Structure formats: structure tokens, C-alpha cells
Amino acid sequence: xxxxxxxxxxxxxxxxxxxxxxxxxxxxxxxxxxxxxxxxxxxxxxxxxxxxxxxxxxxxxxxxxxxxxxxxxxxxxxxxxxxxxxxxxxxxxxxxxxxxxxxxxxxxxxxxxxxxxxxxxxxxxxxxxxxxxxxxxxxxxxxxxxxxxxxxxxxxxxxxxxxxxxxxxxxxxxxxxxxxxxxxxxxxxxxxxxxxxxxxxxxxxxxxxxxxxxxxxxxxxxxxxxxxxxxxxxxxxxxxxxxxxxxxxxxxxxxxxxxxxxxxxxxxxxxxxxxxxxxxxxxxxxxxxxxxxxxxxxxxxxxxxxxxxxxxxxxxxxxxxxxxxxxxxxxxxxxxxxxxxxxxxxxxxxxxxxxxxxxxxxxxxxxxxxxxxxxxxxxxxxxxxxxxxxxxxxxxxxxxxxxxxxxx
Numbered sequence: 240x241x242x243x244x245x246x247x248x249x250x251x252x253x254x255x256x257x258x259x260x261x262x263x264x265x266x267x268x269x270x271x272x273x274x275x276x277x278x279x280x281x282x283x284x285x286x287x288x289x290x291x292x293x294x295x296x297x298x299x300x301x302x303x304x305x306x307x308x309x310x311x312x313x314x315x316x317x318x319x320x321x322x323x324x325x326x327x328x329x330x331x332x333x334x335x336x337x338x339x340x341x342x343x344x345x346x347x348x349x350x351x352x353x354x355x356x357x358x359x360x361x362x363x364x365x366x367x368x369x370x371x372x373x374x375x376x377x378x379x380x381x382x383x384x385x386x387x388x389x390x391x392x393x394x395x396x397x398x399x400x401x402x403x404x405x406x407x408x409x410x411x412x413x414x415x416x417x418x419x420x421x422x423x424x425x426x427x428x429x430x431x432x433x434x435x436x437x438x439x440x441x442x443x444x445x446x447x448x449x450x451x452x453x454x455x456x457x458x459x460x461x462x463x464x465x466x467x468x469x470x471x472x473x474x475x476x477x478x479x480x481x482x483x484x485x486x487x488x489x490x491x492x493x494x495x496x497x498x499x500x501x502x503x504x505x506x507x508x509x510x511x512x513x514x515x516x517x518x519x520x521x522x523x524x525x526x527x528x529x530x531x532x533x534x535x536x537x538x539x540x541x542x543x544x545x546x547x548x549x550x551x552x553x554x555x556x557x558x559x560x561x562x563x564x565x566x567x568x569x570x571x572x573x574x575x576x577x578x579x580x581x582x583x584x585x586x587x588x589x590x591x592x593x594x595x596x597x598x599x600x601x602x603x604x605x606x607x608x609x610x611x612x613x614x615x616x617x618x619x620x621x622x623x624x625x626x627x628x629x630x631x632x633x634x635x636x637x638x639x640x641x642x643x644x645x646x647x
Contacts, residue, residue, distance in 0.1 A: 240640060241272045243333035247343040249277035249284075249291045253473065254557045255364040257532065259339050261450050265629050269637075274331050276324060278343045290327050292320060294343055314408040317347045324351040333357060335640050338420065340364055346408060349415040358643035361416065362424040362445075366552050368413060369433055371406055372396045374477045375552035382429075382552070382576070386413055386437035413437075421643055426555050429576040443639055446580065448632035449560040452536050460566075460613060462540040466497035466606060469542040469567075471535070471558045472549070474505030479548030479572060481507075481514060482592050486599045488518040494606055498523055502530040502538060539565035543612065544605050548592040549575040560627045563619035568605050568612050570598070583622050585615060 246259045263273050275289045284291035296313045312320075328336075328351075338361040341348055352359055366375035369386050377383045378395045387410040392402040416423075416439075423439050425431040426447045434442050468487065472478050480501060487499045501511070501524065508526065515524045530538065539545070545562035546569075553575040562569040571581060572592035581589060587604075590597050605611050625631070 240335065240644070241274070241331065241333045242266060242640070243274045243276060243328065243331065243336045244339065245276045245336065245341065245348060246339040247278055247345075248340060249275075249279045250281065255340050257449075257557060258364065258447060261448070261629075262339075265448075265633055266636075269633060274333060276327065276348075290323065292323060296343075310404075312347075313344055314405065315346055315411075316350065317344055320344045320347040321351040324348065328352075328355065328357075334644055335360065337362065341412070341416075342367060345412040346415060349412065349419045352419055356647065358422075358640070358647050359420050360422050360424060360639065360643065361420045363426070363430060363434070364554055366430070366433075366554075367409065368416065369437055370396075371401065371409060373475070373551060384433055384436045386410070422639060424639070426580075427577050428579040429552070430554065445635040445639070446626050446632065447555040447557065447560065448627050448629050449557055449564055450629060451564055452539070452561075460616065463543050463567075463612070464498070464541045465543055466494050467541050467543040468497065468499045468602070469502070469538055469545045470499070470548065471502045471530075471538070471545075471561075472547075472556075474501070474503050474507045474511060476507050476510075477549065477551035478505075478507070479550045479592050480511055482595060482598065483546055483548050484511065484514050484518070484520070484524065486595050486602065487524065488520060489595075489599055490602060491520075491523060493603065497606075498525065500525050500527060500538060500542075502527045502535070504529050535561065536565075539567055542567050544568050544570065544602060546570045546592075546598075546602075547575075548572050550592065552576040555580055560623065563623040563627065566616035566620040568615035569619055570601055570605075580626075581622065584618060588615065 244259065244263060248256055263275065266273050273288065277291045278294040279291050280294055280297060283293045296309050336352060336357055336359045338359065370383065371387065371391065387406055391397045391406055392399060397406055421441060423434060423442045424445050425434055425442050426445060431442055431444055468483070470480050470483055474480060483499065487497065491497050512526065515521060539561060545558065545567050547556050547559050549556065549572050555577055556575070559569060559571060569588065571589045573589050574591060578589050588601055590601060592598060
């Protein structure tokens with residue numbers, strides 16, 4: 240099968256990019272021909288299997304007139320993007336088009352895909368299809384079931400500047416998505432519910448996946464460093480790492496050997512560092528910055544516990560799946576909308592992460608009983624094999640493709 244993957248970000252390395260790269264490798268390993276259309280801030284790339292257009296929106300030293308023109312092209316309509324994409328589709332003649340992130344030139348991409356008589360699938364990797372607030376919740380932390388519109392400004396979720404600059408074009412893009420896409424893929428129940436409530440139909444539930452780590456022995460817990468706590472992700476306020484640091488400051492009184500390892504980068508780094516210095520934890524809390532996927536294996540092997548403290552709505556959190564694959568105990572925030580994914584996991588460890596007293600108790604439960612470490616690890620590994628492995632994901636996707644191709 241010939242499959243065109245559309246993904247906005249080429250060369251960046253967030254959770255969505257990790258997934259898309261692994262997804263392309265998975266499809267190719269099963270003999271499919273894969274083509275990629277994307278955007279880069281560097282030079283354009285045009286190969287037999289890749290068309291990567293240059294996104295000049297963030298070029299420095301732009302005068303206001305040029306910036307405004309580029310803003311209109313990027314967030315509304317760019318005839319050049321439409322022409323290039325349609326021309327390339329005529330050349331490669333895909334059987335299926337699969338959109339992933341569609342944040343750059345999204346309206347232009349959807350216009351290019353109109354009336355092609357080719358099945359179109361879109362996987363949702365972020366709540367930006369429905370909401371532009373940092374947490375994907377309302378200002379009072381309640382979950383909103385509405386899609387982008389005037390109410391985003393009226394309820395105080397977006398200020399006027401952000402609403403006018405990106406809220407309107409994202410609402411237009413959402414309308415075009417409903418008109419152009421045959422099937423929307425939602426990886427969790429809350430997202431599926433919100434999509435349905437916002438008028439999206441033909442939604443398919445398919446869980447995400449992560450690749451299994453190499454050279455992993457799930458029966459060995461010998462590499463675990465007692466008291467080693469691991470947090471991985473982008474460092475922003477809504478990712479909740481500050482709650483882990485606050486608990487860690489109390490925890491070291493009972494667990495003198497405890498250490499906290501934080502992998503990731505982001506604008507909240509300095510605030511977190513200040514918090515560490517305030518509690519005099521510089522020798523116990525370690526910021527490792529960006530860590531490659533191969534290097535992450537070592538961090539997971541040494542971890543006594545992995546914590547996912549996000550308080551914003553998430554798609555699945557690849558960190559959670561990697562922890563399960565590594566057979567390591569996991570504490571998951573119940574405020575990020577993905578609790579349904581972990582049916583079969585010990586529910587005592589899916590908690591309100593802002594309840595620091597409860598978080599401290601749960602960490603102590605794991606540290607004080609090696610049996611719980613092993614039990615949670617093997618329980619998580621079983622869930623990974625049954626729900627989040629590459630082959631389970633592939634079967635769900637290829638069945639969807641086959642149904643759409645047959646229908647068309």
C-alpha cells in the first residue's frame with residue numbers, strides 16, 4: 240500500500256515526532272511504501288519519498304509588512320503550499336493519506352486534499368484541534384466540551400490577541416477537517432467524547448504505541464537504583480514537575496538516598512531550578528536536558544519509579560507507555576484525561592498529582608516495599624504487550640486503511 244504521511248514538524252523532536260517516526264518505520268517494516276510531506280525552518284527537501292517545504296514564518300529581522308503577509312499565508316491560505324502538495328500527490332498516487340499534526344499551513348493542506356477521491360485519515364496528537372489554551376481546559380480548570388469559537392475569548396480562556404491571531408484560523412481549520420477527513424483517530428476516551436460533542440463524526444479509537452526497548456530483560460530488576468525517581472517531558476508549568484519537587488523536598492527526610500532525575504527542556508526550567516535551590520536540593524535533583532531515545536533506556540533501567548505529573552489534558556503520554564514497556568512502577572496524574580488507557584493497572588497509583596500528601600504516600604509505598612516495585616512493573620509490562628505494542632497498533636491501523644480503501 241502507498242501511504243502519504245502529512246506531519247507539520249520535520250526535524251523537531253517532541254512526543255508527536257517520536258511517534259510519527261516510529262509509525263513510519265513500523266509501516267515500512269511491513270512492506271508499505273511511505274511518503275512524507277512536512278515543513279522545516281531550514282532548507283527545502285525534495286526527494287522521491289519526502290517533500291519538506293520551507294516554513295519562513297519565524298525568520299528573524301522581518302519588517303512588519305513581510306511578517307503580516309507571512310502570517311496570512313501560514314494561518315490562512317498559501318497558494319504555493321496547495322499547488323506543491325497537489326502536484327506531488329499526482330506524482331506519487333497514494334492509496335491513503337494520513338494526517339498527523341496539521342498545525343503549520345493547516346488550512347492550505349486541507350484545501351489541497353479536497354476532492355481527491357483518496358481516503359483521508361487524521362490522527363489527533365494534541366487538543367489544538369479543539370482548544371488553544373495551554374492546559375486544554377477552561378480558565379477555572381474545568382474541562383470544556385466546546386470547540387474553538389467566540390466563547391474561547393468570552394470565557395477568558397484566550398486573550399483577545401491570541402484569539403484574533405490563531406483562534407479564528409484554527410476554527411476554520413476545524414470546519415475544513417470535518418469536511419475533508421474520512422476518519423478521525425482518537426487515542427483516548429475523553430478526546431473521543433470531546434470530538435463527538437464538537438461535531439466530529441466517524442471517529443475510530445486506536446491506542447498509541449512505543450517501540451520496545453532493545454536488550455531489555457523484564458525479569459531483571461538488578462539495575463534499579465533505590466530511591467531513583469524519573470520525570471520526562473517538556474518543562475512547562477502545566478506539566479506539573481513542580482509538584483514532584485515539592486514532595487521530594489519532604490521525602491528526603493525519610494529516604495536519604497533518594498534522587499530525582501528530570502529529562503527535558505522548556506521555558507519553565509529556570510523556575511524549577513529556583514525551586515530546587517530554595518530547598519537546597521542541588522545535589523539531589525538532576526536536570527539532564529534533552530535526552531535521545533537511545534539514552535533514555537538507561538534512565539528507565541535505573542529508575543525505581545517513573546512519575547507522570549501532567550495537569551493538562553494529554554493524548555496518552557509516551558513516557559507512560561515507555562515506563563510500562565520497561566517494567567517500571569508508574570504514578571500517573573488523574574488530571575490529564577488518560578486514566579481510561581490504564582485499565583488493569585493498580586488504580587491506587589493513578590492520583591491527583593497536586594495532592595502532595597497523597598503523592599508522598601504513594602512514593603513511600605513503592606520505596607518501602609520491593610515487592611510492589613516488581614508487581615507494578617510486571618503488571619505494567621503486561622498492559623504494554625496487550626495494548627501498546629507496535630504489532631497491536633499496526634493491526635488496528637491497517638484494518639482501518641483496508642476498510643477505507645475498499646469503501647472508496
